[in-house]
Amino acid sequence: MTYADLQNGSDIRGIAIATTDENVTLTAATVKAVASGLHHWLASKGTGPFRVAVGRDSRLSGEALQQVLMSQLQAEGIDVIDCGMATTPAMFMSTQFSDFACDAGVMLTASHLPYYFNGIKIFSREGGAEKEDIQYILTHTEPTLSDVSGTYQQQDLLTPYAADLVAKIRQGIGTTEWQPLSGLKIIVDAGNGAGGFFAEKVLIPLGADTNGSQFLEPDGHFPNHIPNPDNKEAMKSITDAVLREQADLGIIFDTDVDRSAVVTQSGAPLNRNNMIAVLSKIVLAAHPGTKIVTNSPTSDHLKRFIESLGGQQVRYISGYRNVINKAITLNEAGDDVQLAIETSGHAAFKENYFLDDGAYVIAKILMILPELQAQGTSLDDLIATLQQPAETQELRFKINTPDYQNYGRQLIADFGSINQPGWTIDPENEEGIRFKVSAPYGNGWFLLRMSLHEPLLVLQIENDALGHLPAIVQKISQFLDRYPAIDQSKLRDFLSEQK
Numbered sequence: 001m002t003y004a005d006l007q008n009g010s011d012i013r014g015i016a017i018a019t020t021d022e023n024v025t026l027t028a029a030t031v032k033a034v035a036s037g038l039h040h041w042l043a044s045k046g047t048g049p050f051r052v053a054v055g056r057d058s059r060l061s062g063e064a065l066q067q068v069l070m071s072q073l074q075a076e077g078i079d080v081i082d083c084g085m086a087t088t089p090a091m092f093m094s095t096q097f098s099d100f101a102c103d104a105g106v107m108l109t110a111s112h113l114p115y116y117f118n119g120i121k122i123f124s125r126e127g128g129a130e131k132e133d134i135q136y137i138l139t140h141t142e143p144t145l146s147d148v149s150g151t152y153q154q155q156d157l158l159t160p161y162a163a164d165l166v167a168k169i170r171q172g173i174g175t176t177e178w179q180p181l182s183g184l185k186i187i188v189d190a191g192n193g194a195g196g197f198f199a200e201k202v203l204i205p206l207g208a209d210t211n212g213s214q215f216l217e218p219d220g221h222f223p224n225h226i227p228n229p230d231n232k233e234a235m236k237s238i239t240d241a242v243l244r245e246q247a248d249l250g251i252i253f254d255t256d257v258d259r260s261a262v263v264t265q266s267g268a269p270l271n272r273n274n275m276i277a278v279l280s281k282i283v284l285a286a287h288p289g290t291k292i293v294t295n296s297p298t299s300d301h302l303k304r305f306i307e308s309l310g311g312q313q314v315r316y317i318s319g320y321r322n323v324i325n326k327a328i329t330l331n332e333a334g335d336d337v338q339l340a341i342e343t344s345g346h347a348a349f350k351e352n353y354f355l356d357d358g359a360y361v362i363a364k365i366l367m368i369l370p371e372l373q374a375q376g377t378s379l380d381d382l383i384a385t386l387q388q389p390a391e392t393q394e395l396r397f398k399i400n401t402p403d404y405q406n407y408g409r410q411l412i413a414d415f416g417s418i419n420q421p422g423w424t425i426d427p428e429n430e431e432g433i434r435f436k437v438s439a440p441y442g443n444g445w446f447l448l449r450m451s452l453h454e455p456l457l458v459l460q461i462e463n464d465a466l467g468h469l470p471a472i473v474q475k476i477s478q479f480l481d482r483y484p485a486i487d488q489s490k491l492r493d494f495l496s497e498q499k
C-alpha cells in the first residue's frame with residue numbers, strides 16, 4: 001500500500017485503530033509523511049517561515065495522531081499552533097483570523113465514518129486543498145529537517161470562531177438587541193462529535209434556552225448514534241428530542257461540523273432537498289435571480305421550487321468540492337452564484353469564502369428566526385409549496401471487477417440506449433444518467449451513477465405515486481443481467497421485500 005492509496009478525493013482517510021476486520025493504514029509513519037508533504041506543498045506556494053494550526057475532532061485516535069503531525073512539522077522548522085478540539089470550518093478560519101494568521105490549517109477527522117477511521121483535511125489561505133494538492137502532498141513526502149525547531153503554542157480556536165458567528169448572527173438579524181434569540185428554545189445534538197460548543201458559545205450568548213440539548217460531550221466511541229445529519233437514526237434522535245422538549249428548533253451536526261441539519265418545532269426534518277429549499281429561499285430573498293449549484297440527486301420538485309422563487313438550479317457532479325468549484329467557476333464567468341449545496345448537507349455560501357460550514361448554515365437560519373416569530377410564521381411555512389415525493393429509494397450495489405471505473409462508465413453509457421415506454425432521458429444532468437418516468441411507472445425520476453470513491457453503482461429513485469418503485473427496479477435489474485460483474489443482491493433484496 002502506498003500513501004497515495006489513502007487519498008479520498010480532496011481528503012486523506014484511513015484506518016487508525018485496528019479491528020478484527022481492518023488493519024491500521026493511517027499509521028504514525030504515514031502522518032509524518034503527510035506533514036513532510038504539507039511542508040513541500042507550502043514551499044511550492046511561497047517562502048517560509050510557515051505557521052500551521054492543527055486541530056482534531058473527538059475521534060479516539062485524534063490526539064495521538066495530532067501530536068505526531070505537530071512534532072514532524074516542528075522538526076522541519078514549522079511553527080505550530082495546537083488548537084485541540086476544533087471543527088473543520090474553524091480550522092480554515094485559522095488562516096483568516098489575524099490572531100492566528102496561519103499559512104495552513106489542518107484538521108484530523110473522518111467525518112461520520114466509524115470510530116476506527118481517521119483522516120486529514122488541509123486548508124490554505126485560499127481555501128480547501130484540491131484533489132491535485134492532496135496528490136502532490138502524498139507524493140512529495142521526503143522530510144526536510146531543520147537545524148532550528150519550529151515553535152509550539154496552544155491556542156483556543158473555537159471561542160473566537162464562535163464569537164465571530166455570534167457577531168454575524170446579530171448583524172444578520174439587524175438588531176441592536178444583545179440577545180435576539182431570547183424566548184426561543186433551541187436544542188443541539190452534537191452526536192458526541194466536535195459540535196457541542198455551539199450550544200454554550202453561540203446559542204446561550206444570543207439568549208436562547210438550550211436545555212434539552214443532547215450528546216454535547218465529545219466521545220470518539222459515538223455511543224448514542226452516528227453523528228451524521230444524513231442518517232435516519234440520527235435524525236430520529238433529534239426529532240424525538242425536539243418533540244419531547246417542545247423546542248422551537250433542533251440542530252444536529254456531523255462529527256467535524258462541516259454539515260448540519262435542523263428539525264422544526266413541528267418535528268419536520270429540514271435536511272436533503274428541504275434544507276436546500278430553505279437556504280435557497282434565504283439567498284434568493286437577498287440576491288434575486290441568483291443561481292444555486294447542487295449535486296445531481298435532487299428532486300424535480302426542488303428545481304421547480306427554486307424557479308418559482310426566480311432562481312435557477314444548476315445540477316452538477318456529486319462531491320462537495322465538485323459542487324463548490326462549479327459555483328466558483330460560474331462566478332468567475334460572470335454568473336451570480338450565492339450557494340453551493342449537496343443533499344448530504346455540505347453547504348457553502350459565497351459570502352462565507354465558499355466554505356462548507358455546518359455552523360454557518362445554522363447561523364443563516366438563526367438570522368431569520370426572530371422575524372418569522374414576529375410574523376407568526378415558521379420554517380415549515382417557508383417551504384410549504386415544495387412538493388414532497390410519495391416514495392424515495394436509494395440502492396447501492398457493488399461492481400466486482402478491478403477495472404470498476406471503466407466497467408461502470410460503460411454500463412451507464414449502454415443504459416442510455418434503453419428504450420422503455422414511460423422513460424425519458426433528462427438532459428439536465430452531468431453525472432451518470434437520469435430518467436424522467438411517467439405512466440405506466442407513475443410520475444417521477446431515477447438516477448443511476450457511479451459512487452465517488454467506492455466500486456459501487458448508486459440508484460436513486462423518487463416517485464409521486466405509490467407502488468411503482470418495484471416495477472422500475474425490476475426493469476433496471478433485467479438490464480443489469482447483461483453485466484456479470486454487478487452484484488444485484490441489494491436489488492433482489494429490495495424486490496423480495498416488496499412482495
